[in-house]
Amino acid sequence: MRHRLKDVAERAGVSVKTVSNVVNGYVHVRPDTRARVEEAIAELNYRPNLSARHLRKGRTGVIALAVPELDIPYFAELARYVVTAAADYGWTVLIDQTGGRREQERVVASGITDHLIDGLIFSPLALTAEDLAGLDGTPMVLLGERVDHGPADRVVIDNVSAARQITEHLIQLGHRRIAAIGSQRTDEGASARLRLAGYAEALRAAGLAYDENLVAPAPAWHRADGAAAMRGLLTTGVRPDAVFCFNDTLALGALRALHEAGLRVPEDVAVVGFDDIEDGRFSIPTLSTVAPDKEQIARLAVELLANRLDGDRAAPARELKAPHHLELRESTRNP
Amino acid sequence: MRHRLKDVAERAGVSVKTVSNVVNGYVHVRPDTRARVEEAIAELNYRPNLSARHLRKGRTGVIALAVPELDIPYFAELARYVVTAAADYGWTVLIDQTGGRREQERVVASGITDHLIDGLIFSPLALTAEDLAGLDGTPMVLLGERVDHGPADRVVIDNVSAARQITEHLIQLGHRRIAAIGSQRTDEGASARLRLAGYAEALRAAGLAYDENLVAPAPAWHRADGAAAMRGLLTTGVRPDAVFCFNDTLALGALRALHEAGLRVPEDVAVVGFDDIEDGRFSIPTLSTVAPDKEQIARLAVELLANRLDGDRAAPARELKAPHHLELRESTRNP
DNA sequence: CCTCGTTTGTACAACGTTGTAGGCAACGTT
DNA sequence: AACGTTGCCTACAACGTTGTACAAACGAGG
Numbered sequence: 203m204r205h206r207l208k209d210v211a212e213r214a215g216v217s218v219k220t221v222s223n224v225v226n227g228y229v230h231v232r233p234d235t236r237a238r239v240e241e242a243i244a245e246l247n248y249r250p251n252l253s254a255r256h257l258r259k260g261r262t263g264v265i266a267l268a269v270p271e272l273d274i275p276y277f278a279e280l281a282r283y284v285v286t287a288a289a290d291y292g293w294t295v296l297i298d299q300t301g302g303r304r305e306q307e308r309v310v311a312s313g314i315t316d317h318l319i320d321g322l323i324f325s326p327l328a329l330t331a332e333d334l335a336g337l338d339g340t341p342m343v344l345l346g347e348r349v350d351h352g353p354a355d356r357v358v359i360d361n362v363s364a365a366r367q368i369t370e371h372l373i374q375l376g377h378r379r380i381a382a383i384g385s386q387r388t389d390e391g392a393s394a395r396l397r398l399a400g401y402a403e404a405l406r407a408a409g410l411a412y413d414e415n416l417v418a419p420a421p422a423w424h425r426a427d428g429a430a431a432m433r434g435l436l437t438t439g440v441r442p443d444a445v446f447c448f449n450d451t452l453a454l455g456a457l458r459a460l461h462e463a464g465l466r467v468p469e470d471v472a473v474v475g476f477d478d479i480e481d482g483r484f485s486i487p488t489l490s491t492v493a494p495d496k497e498q499i500a501r502l503a504v505e506l507l508a509n510r511l512d513g514d515r516a517a518p519a520r521e522l523k524a525p526h527h528l529e530l531r532e533s534t535r536n537p
Numbered sequence: 538m539r540h541r542l543k544d545v546a547e548r549a550g551v552s553v554k555t556v557s558n559v560v561n562g563y564v565h566v567r568p569d570t571r572a573r574v575e576e577a578i579a580e581l582n583y584r585p586n587l588s589a590r591h592l593r594k595g596r597t598g599v600i601a602l603a604v605p606e607l608d609i610p611y612f613a614e615l616a617r618y619v620v621t622a623a624a625d626y627g628w629t630v631l632i633d634q635t636g637g638r639r640e641q642e643r644v645v646a647s648g649i650t651d652h653l654i655d656g657l658i659f660s661p662l663a664l665t666a667e668d669l670a671g672l673d674g675t676p677m678v679l680l681g682e683r684v685d686h687g688p689a690d691r692v693v694i695d696n697v698s699a700a701r702q703i704t705e706h707l708i709q710l711g712h713r714r715i716a717a718i719g720s721q722r723t724d725e726g727a728s729a730r731l732r733l734a735g736y737a738e739a740l741r742a743a744g745l746a747y748d749e750n751l752v753a754p755a756p757a758w759h760r761a762d763g764a765a766a767m768r769g770l771l772t773t774g775v776r777p778d779a780v781f782c783f784n785d786t787l788a789l790g791a792l793r794a795l796h797e798a799g800l801r802v803p804e805d806v807a808v809v810g811f812d813d814i815e816d817g818r819f820s821i822p823t824l825s826t827v828a829p830d831k832e833q834i835a836r837l838a839v840e841l842l843a844n845r846l847d848g849d850r851a852a853p854a855r856e857l858k859a860p861h862h863l864e865l866r867e868s869t870r871n872p
Numbered sequence: 873c874c875t876c877g878t879t880t881g882t883a884c885a886a887c888g889t890t891g892t893a894g895g896c897a898a899c900g901t902t
Numbered sequence: 903a904a905c906g907t908t909g910c911c912t913a914c915a916a917c918g919t920t921g922t923a924c925a926a927a928c929g930a931g932g
Contacts, residue, residue, distance in 0.1 A: 206887095206888060206889090207888065207889070207890095208888080216911075216912090217911065217912045217913075218888090218889085218890095218912090218913095219889095219890075219891095219911080219912065219913080219914095220910085220911060220912075222889070222890060223890095223910095223911085226890085229909095230908090230909055230910055230911085231909095231910070231911085232909085232910065232911090235910080235911085250888085250889075251592070251887085251888050251889070252653045252889095253588050253591040253592040253597060253653070253887085253888080253889090254592050254887070254888035254889040254890090254917090255888080255889055255890080256588040256889090256917095257586070257588040257589050257592050257887090257888080257889070257917050257918065257919085258888080258889045258890050258891085258916080258917050259889085259890075259917085260917075262588060264631075264653075271617070272607070272613045272616050272617050272620075272632075273610065273613040273614045273616075273617050273815065275608065275610070275613075278607045278608040278610075278613045279608045281607050281608075281632075282606070282607050282608050282634060285607075285633075285634050294631065294633075294653070295631075295632075296599075296629065296630075296631050296632075297607075297616075297630075297631075297632040298620075298629075299617060299620050318587045318588070318599075318629070425815065425818070425819040426819075429819065454816075454819055455819055457819075457821065458819045458820075458821060458823075461821045480608060480760070481789075481816055483760075484760040484761075484764070484789055484790055484793045485793075485820070485821070486792065486793060486796045486820070486821045541917095541918060541919090542918065542919070542920095543918080551881075551882090552881065552882050552883080553882090553883095553918090553919085553920095554881080554882065554883080554919095554920075554921095555880085555881060555882080557919070557920060558880095558881090558920095561920080565878090565879055565880055565881085566880070566881085567879085567880065567881090570880080570881085585918085585919075586917085586918050586919070587919095588917085588918080588919090589887090589917070589918035589919040589920090590918080590919055590920080591887095591919090592887050592888065592889085592917090592918080592919075593886080593887050593918080593919045593920050593921085594887085594919085594920075595887075
């Protein structure tokens with residue numbers, strides 16, 4: 203019930219290669235021959251065997267997108283854009299979840315050499331530059347700042363200035379005790395480090411003191427971590443009048459903790475996030491946030507990969523910056 | 538820099554097949570031969586070419602999961618579980634977004650015959666049983682009620698009784714004017730039809746009238762649709778004292794619209810959803826909902842696929858039911 | 873020392889596709 | 903009439919892997 207070129211060829215009374223030529227749109231096929239072949243293809247419902255084609259061509263037409271977790275909305279939204287952008291190049295996207303575990307990330311990064319995929323777009327959490335070193339020039343594009351100093355092409359946003367801008371927004375609204383949620387140990391969380399730096403820059407520029415007690419770490423960046431960190435900030439020390447959460451899910455968790463503590467947002471405490479996920483447009487209150495241009499990030503990543511695949515694989519790694527802007531909503535309405 | 542069995546064989550001084558045997562763990566290989574081969578493999582950093590292996594074996598080790606949209610949290614969470622369950626069978630999961638468009642769904646369903654994937658787990662929105670008819674026995678598992686009467690194996694939950702249970706919960710709390718959000722034209726939205734039926738059953742059993750004006754349609758099941766439907770219910774006719782939204786994102790949208798209208802949840806209006814997505818555990822207020830066992834759904838779907846792959850492809854289609862339970866949270870606290 | 877069975881390894885073909893080389897008409901040009 | 907050119911098509915080999923068939927080496931038992 204499953205047919206091959208050979209079956210079509212026999213039915214149409216031509217050679218296997220002629221059928222192949224028809225399938226691939228080769229021009230020098232007589233119209234009547236082409237018609238006969240196409241008829242046979244339709245009758246047998248022939249579809250090419252991609253494994254065989256890939257074996258022959260050395261390319262699979264599949265790229266992978268590896269992210270820590272799919273049910274983190276930011277990555278889900280990003281995945282959507284990557285799939286769309288890849289479709290323009292005729293690529294199928296294999297989506298991989300690493301769970302942010304170094305071992306799993308290593309497997310994915312080396313799975314690339316299994317010839318199952320032509321290239322990889324990778325958003326690593328735990329991987330180091332050394333892990334990537336041994337992966338001979340297989341095309342890969344990194345997202346985010348986790349791995350720097352160019353073992354591979356990379357797409358980033360300007361985390362420092364974005365964090366600085368949203369913090370300045372809080373300062374402009376008159377907030378003075380501005381907390382930050384989401385800091386991490388320096389050997390992981392490169393994004394955390396940069397966002398913290400932008401936050402500190404803004405404070406310094408405004409003549410505000412940087413207060414260690416206002417900076418809450420978060421092991422992961424989920425809602426639960428945001429809620430826990432917020433509760434911690436509320437019980438210890440003086441209450442902040444604004445909070446900069448290093449991503450939106452942290453912020454949604456913080457909103458929840460503030461609600462439970464009987465505090466109003468933004469009247470008692472203003473809250474901002476980072477990522478502009480869909481949830482933040484419908485939360486109560488709606489969430490002010492930094493909006494990275496996810497579509498652009500996806501497009502640039504796919505383009506870098508395409509260039510690498512068709513072009514010089516040994517060329518020096520490139521780094522592209524995607525734009526961002528602020529989305530100001532209810533959680534920072536002027537009190 | 539990329540090596541084949543042949544390269545390893547030459548280096549180890551054995552035949553190509555012996556290397557293949559070592560790679561595949563064939564037993565009758567002398568320890569010293571095995572060691573020599575393994576050394577050569579390590580030195581060359583050899584990795585098998587999966588395209589070739591698949592061509593030879595007729596299997597690719599890849600299954601696809603096709604969902605309408607990845608950034609709908611329910612599907613993202615489900616995807617996570619499917620990836621995990623598939624890993625137990627050594628399968629990689631190719632995730633596909635159909636956007637709920639019939640054309641795209643058809644492409645995916647027939648892409649299955651491209652030999653790129655061994656099987657498909659499919660959550661169709663627009664596809665009909667006829668679309669699936671021509672797909673000769675390629676293993677496929679359907680999720681949800683969209684396509685019924687068994688052209689393929691299927692995993693469902695008991696939508697009618699789940700909807701009835703959560704509606705009964707609202708009735709028990711003393712609510713009498715219970716609205717429903719999410720109804721759809723009957724030729725699409727089979728889940729909507731079943732949930733509406735459960736809702737109506739519960740009303741009838743309690744002696745409450747079924748009021749057309751309290752049933753709001755929603756073209757899609759996103760937050761924005763929920764908010765719009767809720768606003769509609771509030772402006773026309775008598776205000777409901779409870780709302781059953783046919784999924785959680787609709788409910789989150791409804792919460793938002795109620796908030797904007799100055800109504801308190803659950804004091805003025807109680808709200809329940811369906812799906813138990815992560816967001817509902819942190820929304821303000823937290824959301825009472827029907828919690829389908831997503832892990833079980835994923836596991837059953839993968840198992841059905843595995844049975845179909847290894848077993849009788851012509852066997853009659855099976856339908857498995859996954860359990861669900863109620864998660865009662867703040868949005869229905871006794872007023 | 874021969875026989876027999878097991879262990880260990882090899883050679884070959886095949887999976888389904890496409891690139892290369894080439895053959896055979898039909899055509900226009902010298 | 904001989905020639906090159908072009909259009910159309912075919913035969914063959916190759917992509918890298920594994921199943922099948924079989925050969926060589928080995929050990930045990932008589």
